[in-house]
Amino acid sequence: MEYMVDSNNIIINRLCDFDIEHILECGQCFRFYKKSDKDYIIVAYDKILRITQDKDEIVFHNIDEEDFNSIWIKYFDLERDYTSIKKILSDKDEHLHRAVTEKDGIRILQQDTWETLISFIISQNKSISHIKKLIEDISKRYGTYIGEEDEIKFYSFPTIEQLSQATEQDLRDLKVGFRAPYIADACRKVINDEVNLSRLADMNIADAKNELMKIKGVGPKVADCVLLFGAKRYEVFPTDVWVKRIMEHYYFENDTKIKVIHEFAVEHYGTLAGFAQQYLFYYARDFKIGKK
Structure with a gap:
């Protein structure tokens, strides 16, 4: 480049x-x-x-x-060579071919693991706009001022030590709702090294997922998002209700178990499952495929 x-x-x-x-x-x-x-x-x-x-x-x-x-x-x-990734995925089936062709500019960002963890804990049952506001409010309250752009002040996402200063009530006051104890638990377990974020990239994938699910409120979907977006584990296939419906629309009958979808993703997409998920999800979201 x-x-x-x-x-x-x-x-x-x-x-x-x-x-x-x-x-x-x-x-x-x-x-x-x-x-x-x-x-x-x-x-x-x-x-x-x-x-x-x-x-x-x-x-x-x-x-x-x-x-x-x-x-x-x-x-x-x-x-990373995304041209090769898209070629491999496009050849898998017609559904992926359409998704990759339509959304050909996606790249998976390499984000900070800690910020990704808290962001996806917050994301549960929230709209994108509300998630963004909550993260911004937490950053303003507990992060560090880093500068201005267009007369808007910006703050870093709080470190583990900074966010650990927040009580559950402090977090509730920021309108995070039922996620407050989850965030507090994440702070406690990470700062006490009960959950080791730095090892996620190298652990067996099942162990890495279980490591994250030691935290209250972190289930398989949130864990997979943290692994994909914050730990470069591209073999995972995050599956929420919408992704489940997308997969049922393209590949399965209704009411297919998520375990079956994951097994299919591992076999069909292999180590590129995370990339496949992003192309399919973004394409389907724009065209409202799987949405009820």
Whole structure:
């Protein structure tokens, strides 16, 4: 991948398999803010990034090469060959072929594991807009001020130590509802090393899932999301009610057990199951396939 530096901007031309709207709007992350079409502000790894895209030109605004190379190349998974991934998945079946063709700009972000854990605990039974607001409110209350963009103040996502200062009542006051004890339990178990987030990338996948499910309120779906988006475990296939309906629509009868869907995903998609899930989910969500 080649890029050029223009003043304080990093510019990439002719980058394949990258659509900033597909990447941010497909449900994998929550700290992004849409300014206009293909123009977003992102907060990640204690940094603020404005990124714009015009056809095949992608501009990373007001950043230096050091941050681009050490943070954003990894974050956007820019060194992975998505053309090959899409070819393999497209050849699996007609459903994936349509999804990959329609949503061809998705890349799976490499997010911070701790932030991903808390974000997906919060995400349960919430709309995207409400999830984003709760995460922003928690960051303002417990994170660290990191700067402004368009006269809006931004804060880092709180560290484990910072968020551990919050009581369950403090969290309830921020309107997280029944998730308050789940967040508090995650703080206790991670800070006490009862749950080891740093080992998730290397553990047997079943053990990694069980490690996360030691935390109150973390079931298989949340655990799979944390593993996929926060620990680079691309063999998992997060399945909520909507994904279950999508799979039933394409591959199964109604009322198929999630265990059967997972077994199918492992066999059919293999180590690319997480990528397949993102293409199918985003495509189906846009076309309201599986929605009741």
